[in-house]
Amino acid sequence: MRPNSVTVVSPSESGGAGKSDAPVMPEVHEDAAYQPNAVFVNVYDIMKSNSWLWSVGLGVHHAGIQVYGEEYQYGRCEEGTGVRAVEPRHSPPHIFREQFNVGQTQLSAREVQDLFASFQRRELWLGSRYHLVKHNCIHFAHAFCEALLPPEVRVAQMRMAPPSIYQSAYMEEVEVNGRRYSLPVLIPPHVDRLGNYAAYFLPESALQMLDSIDNPFRST
Numbered sequence: 001m002r003p004n005s006v007t008v009v010s011p012s013e014s015g016g017a018g019k020s021d022a023p024v025m026p027e028v029h030e031d032a033a034y035q036p037n038a039v040f041v042n043v044y045d046i047m048k049s050n051s052w053l054w055s056v057g058l059g060v061h062h063a064g065i066q067v068y069g070e071e072y073q074y075g076r077c078e079e080g081t082g083v084r085a086v087e088p089r090h091s092p093p094h095i096f097r098e099q100f101n102v103g104q105t106q107l108s109a110r111e112v113q114d115l116f117a118s119f120q121r122r123e124l125w126l127g128s129r130y131h132l133v134k135h136n137c138i139h140f141a142h143a144f145c146e147a148l149l150p151p152e153v154r155v156a157q158m159r160m161a162p163p164s165i166y167q168s169a170y171m172e173e174v175e176v177n178g179r180r181y182s183l184p185v186l187i188p189p190h191v192d193r194l195g196n197y198a199a200y201f202l203p204e205s206a207l208q209m210l211d212s213i214d215n216p217f218r219s220t
Contacts, residue, residue: 033035037104039148040066041141043191044094061191063141067148068109072116074140077127081120083140102186103157105148108196115147145186152176154183 042063064073064086071088083212089096119140121124129135151174158181169184 001065035104036068036109037107038067039105039145040088041090041100041102041145041187041191042089043067043089043097043099043188044070045097046094061097061138062091063138063187063191065093065141065144065148067098067105068112070112070116072119072140074125074130074142075127076136080127082130083116083120083125083126085116100188102145102184103149103154106153107148112148115144119144119147135170137189142187149186151181151183155181158183215220 010128042064044064046060046062047200062073062075064071066072068084069088071082071091073086073091074082075084076082089099101198123129125140153177154174170189172181173180174183175181
């Protein structure tokens, strides 16, 4: 789901202690999280059985990116763009599960609106191009998050944050001005774990069923 140039390192691989395979993300830095330019990843369950799947490290998830009081998502539709703005933490029929603070964008609210409009114009994000495994809401969330928080911004913010915030985080490597840095991942690994492995372990009928469920923009 992520660019191949990015290396994700788990706490256990980097020497950190962990009680289970469930990822531990950085805690929200309270002062930063209350700023209007704070960027959040909002994660939703798309089926009721997720509570059990969650306990064993799996789950079927929908995700959106929240900033400046709006949440931006990608989903299937027959015509036009699949990129929409919705009320934060409200994406029926999906059920809100959790939220992660991933940084503070340096873009203004107006610039974020322009960015949103540019994503809507891209053929890549047409609703008809949505695919449960190969091109989904989590791919969009990662791309939009990267546009809001380019590597140089994330590096600068990490340097200013207390080191304890990142001690148990899953990390990825990025390059800025010829130097490599380890940063907390933008999208928690468990959010797209099923998407990464679904094509290998689930029959086509199951994929089609999940595909029909994971649609935040269908008529109710």
